[in-house]
Amino acid sequence: MAVFDLDGLVYGLGMGGIAVFAISGALEAARKEMDILGFILIGSVTGLGGGTLRDLLLGLAPVYWVRDPLNVGICLGAAVATYFVVPLINSRIRALIWMDALGLSLFCVTGTQIALSQGVAPLIAVCMGVMTATFGGIIRDVLCGVSLVLQGRELYVTAAVAGASAYLGLYLAPVPEALALLGGFAVAFGLRGAAILFGLMLPSYQARDRG
Amino acid sequence: MAVFDLDGLVYGLGMGGIAVFAISGALEAARKEMDILGFILIGSVTGLGGGTLRDLLLGLAPVYWVRDPLNVGICLGAAVATYFVVPLINSRIRALIWMDALGLSLFCVTGTQIALSQGVAPLIAVCMGVMTATFGGIIRDVLCGVSLVLQGRELYVTAAVAGASAYLGLYLAPVPEALALLGGFAVAFGLRGAAILFGLMLPSYQARDRG
Amino acid sequence: MAVFDLDGLVYGLGMGGIAVFAISGALEAARKEMDILGFILIGSVTGLGGGTLRDLLLGLAPVYWVRDPLNVGICLGAAVATYFVVPLINSRIRALIWMDALGLSLFCVTGTQIALSQGVAPLIAVCMGVMTATFGGIIRDVLCGVSLVLQGRELYVTAAVAGASAYLGLYLAPVPEALALLGGFAVAFGLRGAAILFGLMLPSYQARDRG
Numbered sequence: 001m002a003v004f005d006l007d008g009l010v011y012g013l014g015m016g017g018i019a020v021f022a023i024s025g026a027l028e029a030a031r032k033e034m035d036i037l038g039f040i041l042i043g044s045v046t047g048l049g050g051g052t053l054r055d056l057l058l059g060l061a062p063v064y065w066v067r068d069p070l071n072v073g074i075c076l077g078a079a080v081a082t083y084f085v086v087p088l089i090n091s092r093i094r095a096l097i098w099m100d101a102l103g104l105s106l107f108c109v110t111g112t113q114i115a116l117s118q119g120v121a122p123l124i125a126v127c128m129g130v131m132t133a134t135f136g137g138i139i140r141d142v143l144c145g146v147s148l149v150l151q152g153r154e155l156y157v158t159a160a161v162a163g164a165s166a167y168l169g170l171y172l173a174p175v176p177e178a179l180a181l182l183g184g185f186a187v188a189f190g191l192r193g194a195a196i197l198f199g200l201m202l203p204s205y206q207a208r209d210r211g
Numbered sequence: 212m213a214v215f216d217l218d219g220l221v222y223g224l225g226m227g228g229i230a231v232f233a234i235s236g237a238l239e240a241a242r243k244e245m246d247i248l249g250f251i252l253i254g255s256v257t258g259l260g261g262g263t264l265r266d267l268l269l270g271l272a273p274v275y276w277v278r279d280p281l282n283v284g285i286c287l288g289a290a291v292a293t294y295f296v297v298p299l300i301n302s303r304i305r306a307l308i309w310m311d312a313l314g315l316s317l318f319c320v321t322g323t324q325i326a327l328s329q330g331v332a333p334l335i336a337v338c339m340g341v342m343t344a345t346f347g348g349i350i351r352d353v354l355c356g357v358s359l360v361l362q363g364r365e366l367y368v369t370a371a372v373a374g375a376s377a378y379l380g381l382y383l384a385p386v387p388e389a390l391a392l393l394g395g396f397a398v399a400f401g402l403r404g405a406a407i408l409f410g411l412m413l414p415s416y417q418a419r420d421r422g
Numbered sequence: 423m424a425v426f427d428l429d430g431l432v433y434g435l436g437m438g439g440i441a442v443f444a445i446s447g448a449l450e451a452a453r454k455e456m457d458i459l460g461f462i463l464i465g466s467v468t469g470l471g472g473g474t475l476r477d478l479l480l481g482l483a484p485v486y487w488v489r490d491p492l493n494v495g496i497c498l499g500a501a502v503a504t505y506f507v508v509p510l511i512n513s514r515i516r517a518l519i520w521m522d523a524l525g526l527s528l529f530c531v532t533g534t535q536i537a538l539s540q541g542v543a544p545l546i547a548v549c550m551g552v553m554t555a556t557f558g559g560i561i562r563d564v565l566c567g568v569s570l571v572l573q574g575r576e577l578y579v580t581a582a583v584a585g586a587s588a589y590l591g592l593y594l595a596p597v598p599e600a601l602a603l604l605g606g607f608a609v610a611f612g613l614r615g616a617a618i619l620f621g622l623m624l625p626s627y628q629a630r631d632r633g
Contacts, residue, residue: 035413037368044338052268057474059483061270062331069332083416120484121491142353142564157459202457205505246624248579263479272481273542280543294627353564 006178010110015074017106020099022047022075025140026082027095032144036083042140043079044072049136054111054128058118097196100137101159105188108133108160109167109181122168129164130157133188155195158202163188217389221321226285228317231310233258233286236351237293238306243355247294253351254290255283260347265322265339269329308407311348312370316399319344319371320378320392333379340375341368344399366406369413374399428600432532437496439528442521444469444497447562448504449517454566458505464562465501466494471558476533476550480540519618522559523581527610530555530582531589531603544590551586552579555610577617580624585610 025046029039048065055063065071111132115125134157167184171177194200236257240250259276266274276282322343326336345368378395382388405411447468451461470487477485487493533554537547556579589606593599616622 030416033415035415037372037413039416041368056267056478056483057485057488059485059488061267061272061483062329063268063270066268066270066331066335069334072334072338086416118484120488123491123494124488127494138565143349157463161459202459204455204457205452205461205508241627244626246626248583248624250627252579267478272478272483273540274479274481277479277481277542277546280545283545283549297627354560 006181009178010113010181013106014110015070017103017110018047018051018071019074019078021050021103021107021136022078023082024100024103024137026079027086027099028140028144028146029079030082030086036080039083040076040079042143043082044075045143046136046140047075047078048072049139050107050111050132050134051136053135054114054132057131058115058120058128060114060118101189101192101196104133104137104156104160104192105163105185106133107136108163108188109184112164112167112184113171113181116168116171122172126161126164126168129167130160133160133164154199154201155191159188159192159195162191217392220389221324221392224317225321226281228314228321229258229262229282230285230289232261232314232318232347233289234293235311235314235348237290238297238310239351239355239357240290241293241297247291250294251287251290253354254293255286256354257347257351258286258289259283260350261318261322261343261345262347264346265325265343268342269326269331269339271325271329312400312403312407315344315348315367315371315403316374316396317344318347319374319399320395323375323378323395324382324392327379327382333383337372337375337379340378341371344371344375365410365412366402370399370403370406373402428603431600432535432603435528436532437492439525439532440469440473440493441496441500443472443525443529443558444500445504446522446525446559448501449508449521450562450566450568451501452504452508458502461501461505462498464565465504466497467565468558468562469497469500470494471561472529472533472554472556473558475557476536476554479553480537480542480550482536482540523611523614523618526555526559526578526582526614527585527607528555529558530585530610531606534586534589534606535593535603538590538593544594548583548586548590551589552582555582555586576621576623577613581610581614581617584613 022043026039026043028046029042032038034042048071052063052065055061108129110129112125112129114132115128116122120128163184166187167180170180170183173180175183233254236254237250239257240253243249245253259282263274263276266272319340321340323336323340325343326339327333331339374395377398378391381391381394384391386394444465447465448461450468451464454460456464470493474485474487477483530551532551534547534551536554537550538544542550559578585606588609589602592602592605595602597605
């Protein structure tokens with residue numbers, strides 16, 4: 001007995017994830033002093049980049065936002081709205097980090113789910129989840145010329161790997177799909193959130209070398 | 212009664228657009244003091260990058276230049292020729308800007324046209340046109356490590372958006388295809404050309420913030 | 423009379439090439455002081471990036487490592503192993519350069535071979551070989567923010583072009599496939615190796631201009 005519409009919820013969460021990623025991209029465009037089209041472009045690439053790479057690699061073409069243009073509309077709306085409300089946000093960087101954490105946690109789980117639905121091996125599914133969650137941010141950072149999510153960001157990719165793996169484990173276990181999705185999201189967001197609050201990091205290579 | 216071969220004209224314009232983009236890429240390679248293979252690589256990526264991304268996202272694989280190698284030959288020829296005639300060009304940057312404007316105006320229209328022929332939604336078609344026109348230049352700038360087309364370039368993406376939208380509007384209106392193509396091109400080139408001549412820009416975010 | 427299993431050899435060489443590219447990526451991650459997930463990400467992108475682009479452009483999706491996850495396992499293993507043995511390597515840069523040369527020479531030949539098996543034109547096949555060999559390194563350099571393989575690297579792309587072209591020539595000539603593969607590899611590795619040892623370079627554009 002389904003007490004709610006799981007597919008609808010996942011769809012809505014996906015749109016939410018795309019919106020928060022697009023906002024994080026638009027906030028980066030604000031820091032680089034771009035014009036409104038720069039906000040839209042960086043916002044869209046950040047919002048749609050991870051899922052686009054996943055679809056291309058899995059052979060799911062045309063990619064999801066060509067099939068469902070609402071995804072693009074969400075990015076446009078989020079980027080334009082951000083352009084007009086940034087001045088109202090006092091601590092932009094803090095907001096960007098937490099929005100990024102939400103999108104990261106959503107996408108690592110839904111990306112893994114979509115890959116599994118294509119019948120790929122478990123390792124590949126986790127890779128796809130991690131890519132879906134992190135690739136948009138990587139492109140954003142490359143385009144904006146800022147230091148990568150790959151360097152000195154607290155348990156960023158780690159959280160995506162943990163969330164994707166947790167979802168995979170729950171997916172393989174006999175638990176309801178909704179619980180698996182929630183569990184994966186909770187693991188990723190808990191880990192990333194704790195890392196933000198307490199400054200947790202994996203040791204960087206050089207630090208370990210000196211130790 | 213067709214008085215000229217529209218498909219042939221569009222094909223020729225496409226080759227011309229690829230050539231001018233490849234030249235703009237090769238001129239950037241010259242400024243970064245690359246060797247002749249760097250000219251060819253940056254020229255080819257700039258010339259073919261936008262259409263390649265469009266084809267991949269639409270699921271048109273193998274991509275167009277794999278199906279029609281003449282596109283690659285044009286890039287090779289344009290890049291090699293540029294390598295030998297750069298010293299003859301006095302104002303390289305000026306030439307680069309105007310060639311870039313030609314390619315931009317051509318590709319935003321033909322990219323939208325190709326996307327529409329695949330039956331995508333109007334919003335997606337405009338996105339594809341804009342991407343076809345700007346993605347080659349974005350990759351060129353990322354590879355060459357110069358400031359992005361996304362920052363401080365006069366109505367660059369704006370012109371592509373306007374040209375793609377104008378073509379879309381004319382495509383939906385009862386006007387001949389050739390007129391729609393010409394109209395879209397004229398809007399994009401007129402806007403970008405005026406912006407180059409008169410230094411028109413969208414306000415950057417920070418400038419608006421201070422204002 | 424086949425005295426050995428050519429397909430198996432090519433498969434093994436491919437895995438070896440992926441491993442050395444992944445190690446070269448991981449060594450770059452070490453120089454940028456990334457954490458172990460950075461090693462894995464940069465290693466995997468360097469190891470798999472060239473072939474991934476080739477597959478996408480040829481329309482071979484899902485891409486090869488989705489179909490055969492061992493490729494990903496090799497990258498993970500090579501990157502993690504590198505993380506723990508880097509301190510034992512005295513001259514990291516020297517090791518990176520030679521490993522890179524091995525991967526370059528392997529991939530320019532096997533990439534061309536795969537493209538030819540898809541029935542593309544000879545020019546396109548050589549392009550695919552060169553891309554397979556160099557794109558992983560280009561992405562690595564973009565992500566790590568170091569100077570590109572496109573600038574000031576001794577006969578790097580040149581060696582890939584020569585190796586891919588040599589393989590193509592031998593493939594079209596009536597010689598056994600194994601000999602064609604070996605010949606292409608030898609041309610690429612010989613050229614790149616000689617260039618490393620003797621500092622051979624193509625003239626950069628500016629140098630020629632001043633000469």
